[in-house]
Amino acid sequence: MLMSNPVARAARLHFMANGFRVLVPGDHVVCAVSGEKVPLQMLRYWSVERQEPYASAALAMQAMRG
DSSP: OOOOOOOOOBOEEEEETTEEEEEEOOSEEEOTTTOOEEEGGGOOEEETTTTEEESSHHHHHHHHHO
């Protein structure tokens, strides 16, 4: 029997000050500024207040400014 790779899907997370909790399983989140897919193991930047993930520190700063 042939097994296909599961389709990549976005996770839904609850962001907290020191981490995040997975609400809906997936392998990535989508950056709120750039729309770039960020693998969960690479996710380092988010806003607790806005509940948004960011692909980089520069994009997080851009979101905070505007």
